[in-house]
Amino acid sequence: MKQTTLDAIRDHAIRVYPRECCGLVVIVLGRERYIECRNTASGTDSFILPADEYAAAEESGAITAIVHSHPDASGEPSEADRVACEASGLPWHIAEVRCNDSGERVVTRMTMIEPSGYAAPLVGRSFAHGVLDCYTLVRDWYRIERGVTLPNFQRTGNWWNAGEDLYVENYARAGFRALREGEEIAPGDVILMQVRAPVVNHAAVYLGDGLMLHHLYGRLSSRDVYGGYWLEHTRVVLRFEP
Template sequence: MDRQILQAMREHAQRDYPREACGLVVVVDGRGKYVPCRNAAEGSEHFILPAEDYAAAEDMGEIVAVVHSHPDVPAQPSEADLVSCEASGLPWHILSWPADDLRTIVPSGYEAPLVGRQFSHGVLDCYTLIRDWYRRERCIDLPDFARRDDWWKSGEDLYMRHYAEAGFVAVSQDQPEQAGDVILMQLRAKVANHAGIYLGDGHMLHHLHDRLSSRDVYGGYWQEITRCVLRYKGL
């Protein structure tokens, strides 16, 4: 790691502490340069690097690495870090602060397990689980959709707005029948803000906020809060 880049990373981590700092390493005129970016996340436990900041860095030169800090926790990559590193196709430098410990990870084919994965909104959440299940079990790539933190609290009805675009049709109000049916649920919100995949035999796979993804019995409370059941066209 170039000493000037590392020092710039440290200074950025200190400025943004206790929030996560994020940035990019860019090669400009044959030299590496650290480009600090904004963290658009509303909370302090993760980061969202705005697309416009990424585009601005691309205009400067070639992006060769993603950087972010871990305030008050070790530089050990989270499951969300490993998944996001794979998606970016770039090395990731993680700097714990103020411990000042650096760890680098690179894409290596990592895939989060379907059961027992950690929650990270937008990276490992209930819709990500649906996308991963369909890709692994049905060889179907579902589109991703931008979603800000706590979108349901502002009344954004994202699931109902986008399910047809993702290739699904509504088949029932509350009764999944075949494996792969997607169950939309309204969990203490004004809109459908949670989803699970029916696995058959009365069980579903889902990922609740701030919990590990799990395989649970579908019925009772889950059926009470079901808004509708979707099925992928052609299945």
């Protein structure tokens, strides 16, 4: 990248610290520009780049890279960064921002990753809402094990506490139906659960032999026994029948 672009990224990352910055590198009329975007994520350790701002940048020129910062954290890409980079099909630049001993905010490092075919493992992946979460795990299992591409629905942070019933409203559109009375659960069925929320907010894939694969908020994805707490909080079991 040109020095002016790097300077603009550093300025943005320092200015919005301790929140993550996000933006786009765009070629406009043959010149490289850094376009600042709003970070609409609720926390300080993630970013959501608004779709309308991405679309506006596309209209102005050719997007060549996605940029964000890691405040008070390593500039190395997280697992979620690597997954999202693959999905975007673009290089990602990460600015490491820290406060030095004098209290001055500085960008201590810039790193770059490119799409390389990376895929997060089904078990042991970290949690990042909208990128690596329980529905992402369901989608990835179906793609890997069944060769099926499920739709990816838009979901904002804490949608379940806002009363958005996303799983119930969308499962039929994704090709699922609820098990009928008397039908036994089978491998590949999707278990919808209601966990400390006013609506269904958690999904798991039934693997057979009493085991399920799921990704609980804030934890690593795992295989667990389907019973006890999880069975008690099950609201519906789905079968894929497109």
